[in-house]
Amino acid sequence: MNLTIKYLGLELKNPIIVGASNLVTDISILKKLEEAGAAAIVYKSLFEEQINLENLEMIQDMTAYDDRNAEMTSLFPHDIYEAGPDEFLIHFEEAKKAITIPLIASLNAVFDDTWYEYAKKLEEVGADALELNFYNNPREFDIEGRAIINEELDVIRGVKESVKIPVSVKLSPFYTNPLYVFNEMDRRGVDSFVLFNKLFQPDINIETESMHFPYNLSSEADYRLPLRYAGLIYGNVNADVCANTGIFTGADVIKMILAGASAVQVVSTIYKHGPQQITKMLEDIEIWMANKQYENINDFKGNLSKKNVKDPYAYRRTQYVDILMKSSKIFEKYPLI
Numbered sequence: 011m012n013l014t015i016k017y018l019g020l021e022l023k024n025p026i027i028v029g030a031s032n033l034v035t036d037i038s039i040l041k042k043l044e045e046a047g048a049a050a051i052v053y054k055s056l057f058e059e060q061i062n063l064e065n066l067e068m069i070q071d072m073t074a075y076d077d078r079n080a081e082m083t084s085l086f087p088h089d090i091y092e093a094g095p096d097e098f099l100i101h102f103e104e105a106k107k108a109i110t111i112p113l114i115a116s117l118n119a120v121f122d123d124t125w126y127e128y129a130k131k132l133e134e135v136g137a138d139a140l141e142l143n144f145y146n147n148p149r150e151f152d153i154e155g156r157a158i159i160n161e162e163l164d165v166i167r168g169v170k171e172s173v174k175i176p177v178s179v180k181l182s183p184f185y186t187n188p189l190y191v192f193n194e195m196d197r198r199g200v201d202s203f204v205l206f207n208k209l210f211q212p213d214i215n216i217e218t219e220s221m222h223f224p225y226n227l228s229s230e231a232d233y234r235l236p237l238r239y240a241g242l243i244y245g246n247v248n249a250d251v252c253a254n255t256g257i258f259t260g261a262d263v264i265k266m267i268l269a270g271a272s273a274v275q276v277v278s279t280i281y282k283h284g285p286q287q288i289t290k291m292l293e294d295i296e297i298w299m300a301n302k303q304y305e306n307i308n309d310f311k312g313n314l315s316k317k318n319v320k321d322p323y324a325y326r327r328t329q330y331v332d333i334l335m336k337s338s339k340i341f342e343k344y345p346l347i
């Protein structure tokens with residue numbers, strides 16, 4: 011069985027990539043992920059706030075980053091969070107030396123200069139590719155969506171000019187028309203879309219009547235959104251698609267590839283089941299491929315994309331209306347008491 015794929019111009023031994031998370035900053039865990047069969051790893055994002063750690067004024071005036079800062083402080087391992095950008099680059103270099111599979115860098119900047127400067131620095135410390143983490147969590151009422159998209163397009167153009175390594179973008183699903191945005195980004199030469207980023211969602215403790223910031227792990231059904239978009243995009247853009255969010259099992263990976271993804275990124279399933287989950291997922295993919303007599307991933311990639319699917323209604327509004335019209339079926343399954 012041949013599970014190899016091409017993603018971001020890299021030859022990967024299979025389609026399972028470990029997404030950016032705190033797991034990957036620990037070298038012993040990194041090695042376990044590689045041993046378990048991960049084909050590549052995305053290193054924890056380097057955040058603008060971290061880059062500006064030396065600038066005390068900026069640390070005190072975190073309001074510019076309110077939304078991101080919450081994610082960064084609660085999700086970032088303390089020692090690395092406290093380290094500045096130079097330490098981050100040293101950690102990255104060490105991680106790169108510790109594994110033989112590709113290590114993808116992830117960058118989450120705010121200012122144009124930071125994007126370009128650190129894209130180059132990450133390339134210099136050996137990143138095999140760069141993922142731009144467009145973590146845009148709206149909180150302003152007076153910024154038009156188009157302005158944000160334009161900023162992102164400019165960043166893509168600038169980063170592509172700054173580095174030679176392939177560049178992917180990890181996006182939020184909350185554009186009015188994500189397909190339009192994908193198309194525009196594709197025209198700027200982005201090499202892959204990572205669908206989707208999980209925006210930080212604080213919770214409320216009703217006893218203390220305060221906000222709290224739990225880790226935001228996915229649930230099993232969360233894969234449906236990237237599944238649909240992988241299917242819509244396939245064959246319509248030059249960039250690869252890497253599905254992310256809610257991928258827990260080998261079956262989920264197969265679904266993403268059937269829809270048209272080249273690869274997947276997983277995080278929550280590793281937090282919940284450990285690195286050995288990757289081995290299990292790979293085994294399940296192989297068993298399925300053997301049963302179906304597929305020898306290569308490309309034999310079934312995109313077979314259920316909008317472009318290739320035989321059911322003309324599969325990706326249409328009609329399907330949605332049909333499901334809602336038949337919603338009484340739901341109550342047959344879950345009868346109201």
Ligand SMILES: Cc1cc2nc3c(=O)[nH]c(=O)nc-3n(C[C@H](O)[C@H](O)[C@H](O)COP(=O)(O)O)c2cc1C
Nearest residue numbers: 029030031032054055085143228255256276277278
């Ligand atoms: C603890 C934790 C830390 C994360 N840190 C980052 C990060 O630094 N950069 C990033 O792009 N995504 C980060 N993520 C998001 C994951 O890479 C991934 O997009 C998200 O968890 C959805 O995938 P999943 O459903 O497999 O968990 C983090 C997620 C978790 C749970």
